[in-house]
Amino acid sequence: MDLTLKIWRQDNRKAKGRFEIYTLKNISPDSSFLEMLDVLNEQLVSGGQEPVVFDHDCREGICGTCSLYINGRAHGPDDDITTCQLHMRKFRDGDTIVIEPWRAGGFPVIKDLMVDRTAFDQILQAGGFISVNTGSARDGNGILIPKHKADEAMDAAACIGCGACVATCKNSSAMLFVAGKVSHLALLPQGRPEAVRRAKAMVAKMDELGFGACTNTGACEVECPKGVSIEHIARLNREFLLANLKS
Amino acid sequence: MKLNAKIPSGPLTEKWSLYKSAQNLVNPANKRKFDIIVVGTGLAGASAAASLGELGFKVKNFCYQDSPRRAHSIAAQGGINAAKNYQNDGDSIYRLFYDTIKGGDYRAREANVYRLAEVSNQIIDQCVGQGVPFARDYGGYLDNRSFGGALVSRTFYARGQTGQQLLLGAYGALNRQIAAGNIKLYNRTEMMDIILVDGIARGIVTRNLETGELESHFGHAVVLATGGYGNVYFLSTNAMGSNASAIWKAYKKGAAFANPAFVQIHPTCIPVHGASQSKLTLMSESLRNDGRIWVPKEKEDAEKIRTGKLKPTDLPEEKRDYYLERRYPAFGNLVPRDVASRAAKERCDAGYGVGSGQAVYLDFKDALNRLGKNVIEERYGNLFQMYEKIVDENPYQTPMMIYPAIHYTMGGLWVDYELMTTIPGLFSIGEANFSDHGANRLGASALMQGLADGYFVLPFTIQNYLAGQLSVARMDPAKQPEFGQAIESVREWNDKLMGIKGTRTVDSIHKELGLAMWDHVGMGRNRAGLEEGIEKIRKVRELFWSEVRIPGTANAMNIELEKANRVADFLELGELIAKDALHREESCGGHFREEHAMSDGEAKRDDEHFKYVGAWEYKGPGQEPELTREPLDYEFIQVKTRNYKE
Ligand SMILES: Cc1cc2nc3c(=O)[nH]c(=O)nc-3n(C[C@H](O)[C@H](O)[C@H](O)COP(=O)(O)OP(=O)(O)OC[C@H]3O[C@@H](n4cnc5c(N)ncnc54)[C@H](O)[C@@H]3O)c2cc1C
Ligand code: FES
Numbered sequence: 001m002d003l004t005l006k007i008w009r010q011d012n013r014k015a016k017g018r019f020e021i022y023t024l025k026n027i028s029p030d031s032s033f034l035e036m037l038d039v040l041n042e043q044l045v046s047g048g049q050e051p052v053v054f055d056h057d058c059r060e061g062i063c064g065t066c067s068l069y070i071n072g073r074a075h076g077p078d079d080d081i082t083t084c085q086l087h088m089r090k091f092r093d094g095d096t097i098v099i100e101p102w103r104a105g106g107f108p109v110i111k112d113l114m115v116d117r118t119a120f121d122q123i124l125q126a127g128g129f130i131s132v133n134t135g136s137a138r139d140g141n142g143i144l145i146p147k148h149k150a151d152e153a154m155d156a157a158a159c160i161g162c163g164a165c166v167a168t169c170k171n172s173s174a175m176l177f178v179a180g181k182v183s184h185l186a187l188l189p190q191g192r193p194e195a196v197r198r199a200k201a202m203v204a205k206m207d208e209l210g211f212g213a214c215t216n217t218g219a220c221e222v223e224c225p226k227g228v229s230i231e232h233i234a235r236l237n238r239e240f241l242l243a244n245l246k247s
Numbered sequence: 248m249k250l251n252a253k254i255p256s257g258p259l260t261e262k263w264s265l266y267k268s269a270q271n272l273v274n275p276a277n278k279r280k281f282d283i284i285v286v287g288t289g290l291a292g293a294s295a296a297a298s299l300g301e302l303g304f305k306v307k308n309f310c311y312q313d314s315p316r317r318a319h320s321i322a323a324q325g326g327i328n329a330a331k332n333y334q335n336d337g338d339s340i341y342r343l344f345y346d347t348i349k350g351g352d353y354r355a356r357e358a359n360v361y362r363l364a365e366v367s368n369q370i371i372d373q374c375v376g377q378g379v380p381f382a383r384d385y386g387g388y389l390d391n392r393s394f395g396g397a398l399v400s401r402t403f404y405a406r407g408q409t410g411q412q413l414l415l416g417a418y419g420a421l422n423r424q425i426a427a428g429n430i431k432l433y434n435r436t437e438m439m440d441i442i443l444v445d446g447i448a449r450g451i452v453t454r455n456l457e458t459g460e461l462e463s464h465f466g467h468a469v470v471l472a473t474g475g476y477g478n479v480y481f482l483s484t485n486a487m488g489s490n491a492s493a494i495w496k497a498y499k500k501g502a503a504f505a506n507p508a509f510v511q512i513h514p515t516c517i518p519v520h521g522a523s524q525s526k527l528t529l530m531s532e533s534l535r536n537d538g539r540i541w542v543p544k545e546k547e548d549a550e551k552i553r554t555g556k557l558k559p560t561d562l563p564e565e566k567r568d569y570y571l572e573r574r575y576p577a578f579g580n581l582v583p584r585d586v587a588s589r590a591a592k593e594r595c596d597a598g599y600g601v602g603s604g605q606a607v608y609l610d611f612k613d614a615l616n617r618l619g620k621n622v623i624e625e626r627y628g629n630l631f632q633m634y635e636k637i638v639d640e641n642p643y644q645t646p647m648m649i650y651p652a653i654h655y656t657m658g659g660l661w662v663d664y665e666l667m668t669t670i671p672g673l674f675s676i677g678e679a680n681f682s683d684h685g686a687n688r689l690g691a692s693a694l695m696q697g698l699a700d701g702y703f704v705l706p707f708t709i710q711n712y713l714a715g716q717l718s719v720a721r722m723d724p725a726k727q728p729e730f731g732q733a734i735e736s737v738r739e740w741n742d743k744l745m746g747i748k749g750t751r752t753v754d755s756i757h758k759e760l761g762l763a764m765w766d767h768v769g770m771g772r773n774r775a776g777l778e779e780g781i782e783k784i785r786k787v788r789e790l791f792w793s794e795v796r797i798p799g800t801a802n803a804m805n806i807e808l809e810k811a812n813r814v815a816d817f818l819e820l821g822e823l824i825a826k827d828a829l830h831r832e833e834s835c836g837g838h839f840r841e842e843h844a845m846s847d848g849e850a851k852r853d854d855e856h857f858k859y860v861g862a863w864e865y866k867g868p869g870q871e872p873e874l875t876r877e878p879l880d881y882e883f884i885q886v887k888t889r890n891y892k893e
Contacts, residue, residue, distance in 0.1 A: 028520070030639075031524075035525050038525055045752045045753075055313065057319070058486045059528075060526075117313055134294075134373060137377075140331070144388065150383040151380075153380040157378075
């Protein structure tokens with residue numbers, strides 16, 4: 001298939017960005033979206049031009065590195081997938097495709113389509129863990145966890161930290177990301193002792209780093225490639241309420 | 248070179264406890280005085296860094312991704328082994344040890360593997376403690392599944408995302424230590440070289456991938472946890488950025504490289520779709536618990552399926568050849584990976600392949616009938632979804648197509664029992680070292696090894712080394728000439744690459760290398776092919792150094808330069824892999840030499856001449872590397888021919 005690409009180019013954090021137009025011919029519908037961009041970059045580099053920079057690594061939807069805003073949707077026009085899992089068969093011959101980076105105050109653009117998501121790491125450093133030193137844990141079956149609890153915790157823990165939720169939210173809120181972690185750990189007996197402190201610390205960090213407030217639009221859930229549900233935000237709110245009551 | 252594996256004396260079952268009671272430790276007040284560099288934030292690196300931080304050491308931790316959580320361990324799907332025997336099916340530490348040695352085709356060290364099996368149970372406990380949501384049964388107890396090469400059910404899992412959940416656990420522990428100030432994290436930072444002072448590892452040179460800035464860092468010890476080198480083959484199940492550069496730079500500074508030819512080809516990957524293919528996707532081995540592998544019995548049927556004249560679902564049962572069940576009745580679809588991969592290649596080469604001809608079926612029809620769609624969805628839902636997104640076919644309705652692909656590298660930096668390389672002060676853990684899997688790794692054992700190394704082995708053994716380093720003060724890179732010189736030589740190397748200004752892209756050359764490797768140093772190897780392969784690799788290397796084109800500058804972000812640096816190292820390592828394969832005149836594990844096969848096509852090992860670890864030493868540019876053999880003495884188990892038939 002033949003395509004026209006309208007891609008955001010920006011030289012560095014401080015530079016002003018702009019859209020550039022590229023054309024591509026003979027792209028196989030079976031290739032992935034990122035393979036299509038590889039073809040573009042091969043062309044650019046062969047012509048002595050700098051390639052379009054975008055983040056990617058595993059290319060199988062699990063590392064959370066890839067992060068493109070395609071035709072106005074985080075991770076493009078297919079559901080429940082990351083950018084790297086998107087295939088060209090979802091487009092038509094002759095299409096124009098607009099490709100932008102995540103746009104959010106908490107995620108500054110580094111270059112072209114690559115953004116800085118270290119704010120997510122900082123939020124987790126504020127308390128997104130269980131404090132257990134190596135070697136001090138008891139037998140794994142010493143803690144019984146009902147299947148439905150374990151499953152629910154797993155649903156919340158499936159987050160890959162890609163940031164699509166933030167990029168999609170009109171308030172650039174990181175609430176779904178925070179709620180996923182808070183919920184995952186709060187659902188497990190091992191995570192209860194720190195549950196309240198954890199929720200408070202992570203939300204405070206999120207606010208400090210310039211992410212917006214959650215107004216329950218639910219857009220995040222729709223674009224989450226891993227289907228993390230906004231029910232976890234409700235759980236977070238409960239933990240948070242508890243935290244405020246206690247302090 | 249002299250290799251001393253430093254295996255403790257005493258009975259096998261007591262070696263590790265005897266070692267721990269006799270080793271030197273560093274007292275709590277002194278731990279703060281030590282800087283430790285850990286390169287890598289995968290399961291091995293993150294668990295080691297976090298555990299060292301908890302002990303009070305000052306750790307600097309590096310990764311090339313934007314976040315430690317994105318290390319390639321995140322992609323592991325199926326599970327992690329441990330000898331808990333929760334299923335009461337006869338498992339034990341000894342059995343896990345035995346299966347791992349046997350699965351590795353008797354090319355791993357007994358003492359290391361026993362220790363691995365011994366600490367495996369603690370790993371599960373630790374991960375549960377961190378909140379890893381392993382699958383549970385209705386009673387709330389931990390659930391298990393089976394993996395290849397074992398007759399017991401000892402694999403713990405978190406849906407099809409076990410690596411992700413284990414890594415998030417380790418990443419949580421890492422975050423806790425970062426917040427506590429014990430670990431400083433350097434993300435988007437690539438290690439470019441290792442710095443030796445008087446022959447001892449004292450630091451690394453790094454490049455900031457965002458700014459291009461070169462820096463040096465001091466450490467009393469350096470730990471490489473940088474993963475495997477499967478991307479030498481261009482197409483593999485590894486992440487795009489997975490590379491060999493850190494361990495290759497260490498090799499060129501004097502660290503021995505062991506068994507480079509031991510590369511694992513995984514039987515169940517999604518077949519190649521076309522020329523723009525950038526990587527291959529694994530379909531977890533756990534699928535072989537319920538999926539049955541087959542090709543048509545008749546060539547005509549295979550031909551009809553390939554040309555779309557016949558649907559696989561329409562081929563009657565008696566016209567299908569479940570070749571693994573036929574050839575290996577005892578293990579059936581759960582034979583080890585090397586055996587399953589070769590069997591698939593054999594059928595496809597003989598003309599029975601489906602799809603493009605380079606594919607076989609993995610069929611869930613029976614399991615769906617037996618267990619129902621819900622159970623299958625619960626077990627493998629995310630894998631089925633992944634398959635459908637890539638191939639555009641629904642595996643609940645039509646069998647999956649799979650083909651073997653490069654997946655894991657058993658070879659790596661040679662390390663002794665303490666996980667130290669032949670360079671004093673330089674350690675290597677996880678997939679980057681060669682230690683525990685011999686010539687073939689069993690499924691669900693890499694996660695176990697990475698976490699064993701990082702949580703429970705290295706944090707102890709490194710202290711035995713550091714205890715002797717108390718008098719070494721922290722070095723100031725600005726004042727120590729070796730550090731400045733190391734930065735300068737990296738700068739010159741980068742300038743040289745930038746200066747070639749040829750006509751070819753890095754990827755196009757990498758693909759040529761990959762093809763030469765796959766064709767000549769792949770699943771079936773022979774002398775003439777390997778010799779031809781070495782010639783080809785050399786030619787591709789020359790092409791690279793005269794024709795590669797890297798736009799931009801070295802002093803800013805430059806993704807082409809990043810790739811070029813990695814490919815430059817692959818081009819050298821590829822030749823060493825081929826040389827190692829050429830010298831090893833036997834078939835064992837993932838290394839199959841066509842000249843050394845039994846009459847029924849099974850691998851023919853040669854214990855009389857090759858029961859050793861082959862460790863290669865760098866001798867300088869243009870010089871032949873030198874091989875040193877570390878004999879493998881099996882004191883405790885009897886070495887046998889692997890048999891998965893009965
Ligand atoms: C698709 C897939 C599925 C798998 N499934 C399973 C499974 O179910 N069970 C199992 O046991 N095993 C499985 N494996 C194998 C297992 O995942 C890996 O062997 C293991 O995770 C490797 O961990 P590691 O910590 O050694 O390295 P990695 O996780 O690869 O981490 C390497 C780290 O080193 C860093 N790094 C690398 N080079 C540099 C450099 N030059 N400079 C700075 N940093 C660098 C990276 O940033 C990264 O942080 C699977 C592998 C794959 C590819
Ligand atoms: S590249 Fe890993 S999720 Fe897309």
